[in-house]
Amino acid sequence: DSGVTQTPKHLITATGQRVTLRCSPRSGDLSVYWYQQSLDQGLQFLIQYYNGEERAKGNILERFSAQQFPDLHSELNLSSLELGDSALYFCASSVEPTNTEAFFGQGTRLTVV
């Protein structure tokens, strides 16, 4: 158990819908990262937050957004869902933003039908 909790574990929704994925980082970790893993793309970095502020942005679509709340949990919002958004979404956390190990959750498997 990495200490990072992601909910829900599975999500099935229809095209065009909007979903919210939630991540609770390890106690004491200030940085949260979001990744998307699909079969044909591998692990893609989406976005990073540090202590409530956006720190780095990767290949995140405009239809996707994220935020980190004062209690340090984070949410990834996916809207206008398309079939191609079906993937595993991982959250990771670390104590600091620089060059420390990151701990990954078990992921949320999103299926868009």
Place this chain on the structure above:
Amino acid sequence: DAKTTQPNSMESNEEEPVHLPCNHSTISGTDYIHWYRQLPSQGPEYVIHGLTSNVNNRMASLAIAEDRKSSTLILHRATLRDAAVYYCILRNTGNQFYFGTGTSLTVIP
């Protein structure tokens, strides 16, 4: 973004050492080299990281070339539980880290 190149797959016999190579010829002076592994149906798991010197921990050793353009993750005695996809990642000053395609390690009993 600095990129890494790894073989797609490797095989090892159980209880033998495994050397997983990674090329990162465009590495910058401030990039740390991280290794993670991902077991089936699980999130990635940290293995080891380093900057210039070789590093050891309870899971593995990391050997970094003098010019830092390549590194090797060493598993001293492979077990069946080590079968996973191993990712070599460069962590840059922007604090992002990008996963490549990784090396799928098969451990043969």
